[in-house]
Amino acid sequence: MMHPRAESDQNTTPFDAVVCDIDGCLCDENGGAFDLTSLAQIREHNERAISAGDRPIVTVCTGRPIGFAEAMTRLIGNTRLPAIGEMGVWLHHPHNAQSELDPAITTEHLESVLGLENHFHEVLRHEGVTMQPGKAASVTLWHEDTEHLKLRVFPSVREICEANGWPFRVSMSWYYINCDLAHISKASGIARFKEITGFSSDRLAGIGDTTSDLAIREQVSFFACPANALDEVKDVADYVASKPEAEGVVEILSMISEMSASDRGEEVH
Ligand SMILES: [Mg+2]
Numbered sequence: 001m002m003h004p005r006a007e008s009d010q011n012t013t014p015f016d017a018v019v020c021d022i023d024g025c026l027c028d029e030n031g032g033a034f035d036l037t038s039l040a041q042i043r044e045h046n047e048r049a050i051s052a053g054d055r056p057i058v059t060v061c062t063g064r065p066i067g068f069a070e071a072m073t074r075l076i077g078n079t080r081l082p083a084i085g086e087m088g089v090w091l092h093h094p095h096n097a098q099s100e101l102d103p104a105i106t107t108e109h110l111e112s113v114l115g116l117e118n119h120f121h122e123v124l125r126h127e128g129v130t131m132q133p134g135k136a137a138s139v140t141l142w143h144e145d146t147e148h149l150k151l152r153v154f155p156s157v158r159e160i161c162e163a164n165g166w167p168f169r170v171s172m173s174w175y176y177i178n179c180d181l182a183h184i185s186k187a188s189g190i191a192r193f194k195e196i197t198g199f200s201s202d203r204l205a206g207i208g209d210t211t212s213d214l215a216i217r218e219q220v221s222f223f224a225c226p227a228n229a230l231d232e233v234k235d236v237a238d239y240v241a242s243k244p245e246a247e248g249v250v251e252i253l254s255m256i257s258e259m260s261a262s263d264r265g266e267e268v269h
Pocket of ligand 1: 021022023024025208209210
């Protein structure tokens with residue numbers, strides 16, 4: 001088991017880690033340019049967390065492919081804690097730059113993924129549907145006509161999964177159909193993270209903005225949202241930032257750091 005912090009540091013901060021979603025939290029949903037000013041502040045937070053041990057390290061938990069999660073992890077200077085990618089399919093370990101598939105994903109599960117990918121190549125691709133590249137054990141589909149995706153493609157994908165006995169949880173977000181293995185989620189990813197780090201729920205904070213982040217909420221003792229979060233996510237948050245996206249995350253981290261300092265009776269720098 002890996003214990004990234006020394007035992008003596010365990011109780012000097014209210015949390016050991018902050019598990020943060022990426023899209024809508026560290027960057028925008030629509031492919032916009034990175035807010036480097038805010039991301040640099042998050043990196044400074046992490047550098048201090050690692051060197052002084054006086055605040056929790058921020059890591060990421062995302063539905064994006066693991067390569068994107070690795071890049072964001074390096075950008076925000078988390079060199080210690082595992083990152084969770086592809087909705088819990090992967091953990092990426094910064095200390096040895098290796099990514100690890102959840103051992104609960106079997107060869108049989110991967111055959112179901114191949115079956116659905118083949119259905120995409122044989123049928124859906126010719127109907128104007130695209131598949132997000134870079135995923136290993138989940139399938140994410142998009143069509144420029146969101147109504148068509150919702151009313152035609154979504155039910156047909158559910159049907160083909162049922163007919164073939166492929167064990168997917170098929171869900172619809174704003175612009176995508178997400179097909180995730182039913183036993184894998186952000187929650188199962190965080191459970192593995194806890195097993196490896198030895199951190200318990202009461203030592204974790206989380207940040208998220210949409211419904212898949214409700215699984216983060218379940219696994220942490222303190223949950224916060226940027227201002228752009230969906231109402232149903234804000235409703236279960238302990239704190240909602242006044243600012244959106246990465247600026248909101250900076251605001252949340254500064255609030256968490258104040259909690260750390262007030263526990264120790266110190267001024268915040
Ligand atoms: Mg999000």
